[in-house]
Each structure stands twice: as C-alpha cells, then as structure tokens.
Amino acid sequence: MLVRIKKPAIFLMMLLSRIARSPQRIQKWDNWPGCTKAINYDVDTRWNSTFIMIERAEECRRQLKDTVNDELEIEALRLTSDDWRQLSNIKKILAPFNEYTEYISQDSLSIHMAARLYEELHSMLLAIRERQGDWKNLSAEATILVSDRISLLERYYDYVKCNDIYYIASILDPQIKTKWLKMLPDGEKIIVRIRAFLKKAYPAQKKPISTALSANYKSLEYRFLEAFQPIQYNISESDIDQYFDTPTISTGFDPNQSQTEFIRNWWKANKLEFPCMAKVAQDHLAILAAEVDVERLFNGGRDILGIRRFSMNGRTLGTLLRLKDAARWKSE
Structure with missing residues (x-):
C-alpha cells in the first residue's frame, strides 16, 4: 500500500530527472508554450522540494x-488521473509545512511562535489520520502515509512540550500573553509552572533602605555600631505577576509589520514598567526559531570567499558581510 501511495511522486521525480538529464529534452521542454523554467525534482536536503515539485508539475500537467x-x-x-489525484492530496498535506517553513525562514525570527506551530502541525496530522474536519474527503491512501510519518513529528513535539523555553517565549507577545496556553489541555499547569520559574530565575530587584542619619546627628556609639548593622532592603513587588495578571494590549494588526519586530520594540518601550519581564524577553527573544540565518550567513561567506580570496582574514570577511547586510536592509 505504501508503495502505491509513493508511486506517483516517484514516477514524477523520475520523469523530471529524465528531462533534466537530456539536453534535447530540455530544449524541447523550453519550447513548450507556458514552460518558462524547468521543474526542480524532489531533493531530500531541500525544504519543501516535494511540495514545490508537485505544485509546478500541476501547472505544467499538459506539457508533461x-x-x-x-x-x-x-x-x-x-x-x-488517479496519480494526479494522489499528488494533489500530497500537496494539500504538505501545504501547511511549506507555509510554516517559509515563515520561520524570515530574517531573525524569534521562537515565540515555535510551540504554536508544532501544536498546529501535530493537531493537523492527527486530524488527517482520523480524516476529520477539512480532511474528511482525503483518500485513505494518503492517511496511511501520514500515519507512517507522524511519529517523526511527535519526537520533536515531545521535546517542545518538555522544554518550557518555548512556552515562556510564547507569552512574551503582549497581545496574547497566556491566552494560547489556556487553550491547551494542561495549559493552566504550564502557566503556574513557568510563572514560578520566572519569579525564581528573575527575582525582583532589592533596593537598600537608606536609614543613615546626617553626620551632624551621629553619636560616637552610633558611628561605631553603624559599620556592623545589616543592610535593610526594600523588595519591590515582582512585575512578573503584574504582567501575567493584567489584560493583553489591544493594537491594530499591521500585516506589513513583522510581529517579532513589534514584540521586541514593545519590550524596549516598556522595560521600565516590567524590568524583570524585560530581562526575560531579552534572554528568550534572542533565540532564533531556526538555523536559517546561520546557514544564510555561511552561504554569504562562501560567495565572498572566491577562488582568488582564500587569503582574506576573518576581520575583512566580517566587515564585508556586515556591509552586504547593511546594503540589503537599506534597499528594502
């Protein structure tokens, strides 16, 4: 049954491979009306390559x-026709993965959405396996393929559930705070747990109470004993409870603005009101949602270090990378 499900995708990949390996077929393909570029076939190391392959193949179905x-x-x-129907089902299943991976591939995206993405993907795969909701008309063959692979996602999802860093990052959006966590089956327990952890890891600032008298009024005994007296502190109320207990902010949603950038700017503007939570935001929002930025940086370095530039030192390479990045941001 599994071979039957995979057959259309395998046949499509083999067909595209045969076209790509023949200069005559490539030339003939380029001459077909509506074929502006070749269809890239599936590659294991390239994100969403199966989805992109099927999507492009459907556009060029007549030419194929x-x-x-x-x-x-x-x-x-x-x-x-049955093969194309199965390919369409596979594309429908892979569409959310394509959307989410494109989302986390953005520049400097924080992990505040990571737990929610894993939760949605996990719920979606369970719905596909049970053929519920929008997936009730999905073919039985496609559900078998999902059931065979759902354990792989569950490994990562279990890691997210056991790591409160993702949940802490999710509450740092002042427009949501704990609303999403309360929708989870054990959401209330998670909120209590991370609140206690944050209050312990980020204690309220202790300010010394000034009880010193003016030098003119200090007696000899007072001056002698003053050096041995313990310092008294005024422990301010933790702003962590204040942040958890106050309502979410209500702002107009701008689709053109990065939510990560909005959250970071909000914490910069409100760090005096929530000093402890601002430290939490500083520590957690700096964590990237994926390693895409790191890979992009290495790829950029490879482009700069050409054959004739192997003697370039690290400082020069770093300067060129920063200039290139600044020029890109300026152009945008």
Missing part, C-alpha cells in the same frame, strides 16, 4: 503529458 506522448521510451512514467 505531451512530453510522454513524444517519448515512447518513457511511456512507463505516464501519470494517470
């Missing part, structure tokens, strides 16, 4: 059919 009609030796790779 004509290609097979002209090449008798690849007749065995012809895709039937």
Whole structure:
C-alpha cells in the first residue's frame, strides 16, 4: 500500500530527472508554450522540494503529458488521473509545512511562535489520520502515509512540550500573553509552572533602605555600631505577576509589520514598567526559531570567499558581510 501511495511522486521525480538529464529534452521542454523554467525534482536536503515539485508539475500537467506522448521510451512514467489525484492530496498535506517553513525562514525570527506551530502541525496530522474536519474527503491512501510519518513529528513535539523555553517565549507577545496556553489541555499547569520559574530565575530587584542619619546627628556609639548593622532592603513587588495578571494590549494588526519586530520594540518601550519581564524577553527573544540565518550567513561567506580570496582574514570577511547586510536592509 505504501508503495502505491509513493508511486506517483516517484514516477514524477523520475520523469523530471529524465528531462533534466537530456539536453534535447530540455530544449524541447523550453519550447513548450507556458514552460518558462524547468521543474526542480524532489531533493531530500531541500525544504519543501516535494511540495514545490508537485505544485509546478500541476501547472505544467499538459506539457508533461505531451512530453510522454513524444517519448515512447518513457511511456512507463505516464501519470494517470488517479496519480494526479494522489499528488494533489500530497500537496494539500504538505501545504501547511511549506507555509510554516517559509515563515520561520524570515530574517531573525524569534521562537515565540515555535510551540504554536508544532501544536498546529501535530493537531493537523492527527486530524488527517482520523480524516476529520477539512480532511474528511482525503483518500485513505494518503492517511496511511501520514500515519507512517507522524511519529517523526511527535519526537520533536515531545521535546517542545518538555522544554518550557518555548512556552515562556510564547507569552512574551503582549497581545496574547497566556491566552494560547489556556487553550491547551494542561495549559493552566504550564502557566503556574513557568510563572514560578520566572519569579525564581528573575527575582525582583532589592533596593537598600537608606536609614543613615546626617553626620551632624551621629553619636560616637552610633558611628561605631553603624559599620556592623545589616543592610535593610526594600523588595519591590515582582512585575512578573503584574504582567501575567493584567489584560493583553489591544493594537491594530499591521500585516506589513513583522510581529517579532513589534514584540521586541514593545519590550524596549516598556522595560521600565516590567524590568524583570524585560530581562526575560531579552534572554528568550534572542533565540532564533531556526538555523536559517546561520546557514544564510555561511552561504554569504562562501560567495565572498572566491577562488582568488582564500587569503582574506576573518576581520575583512566580517566587515564585508556586515556591509552586504547593511546594503540589503537599506534597499528594502
């Protein structure tokens, strides 16, 4: 059954591979009306390559059919209507993954949405497996494929559930705070746990109480004993409880503004009102949602370090990378 499900995607990949490896087929493909570029076939190390391959193939379905009609030796790779239906089901399942991976690939995206993304993906896969909601008309073959792979996502999802860093980051959005956590089955327990942890890890600031008298009024005995008296502190009320207990802020949502940037700017503006929570935000919002930025940085370094630049030192490379990044931000 699993081979039957994977067959359309395998046949499509083999067909695209045959086209890409023949200069004559590439030229013929470029001459087909509506074919502006080749279809990249599935690659294990490239995110969403299966989704992109199927999406592009559906756009060029007629051209692929004509290609097979002209090449008798690849007749065995012809895709039937049932194959295209299964490919459409696979694309529908992969669409949320494509959307979420594109989202976390943004520049300097924080982890404040990571737990929610994993929760939504996990709930979606369970709904697919049980064929519920929007997935009730999905073919039984496609649900088998999901059931076979859902354990892989659950490994990462279990890690997220056992790591409160993701939940702490999720409450740092002042427009949501604990609203999303309360929707989870054990949300109240999570809120109590992370509140206690934050109050312990980020205690309220202790300010010394000034009880010193003026030097003119200090007796000899007072001056002698003053050096041995313990310092008294005024422990201010923790702003962590204040942040948890106050309502969420209400602002107009700007679709053109990065939510990560909005959250960071909000904490910069309110760090005096919530000094402890501002430290929490400083520690957690600096964590990136994915390693895309790091990989992008290494790829940029590879582009700069050409064959004739192997003797470039690290300081020069760093300067060029910063200049390149500044120029990109300026152009945007």
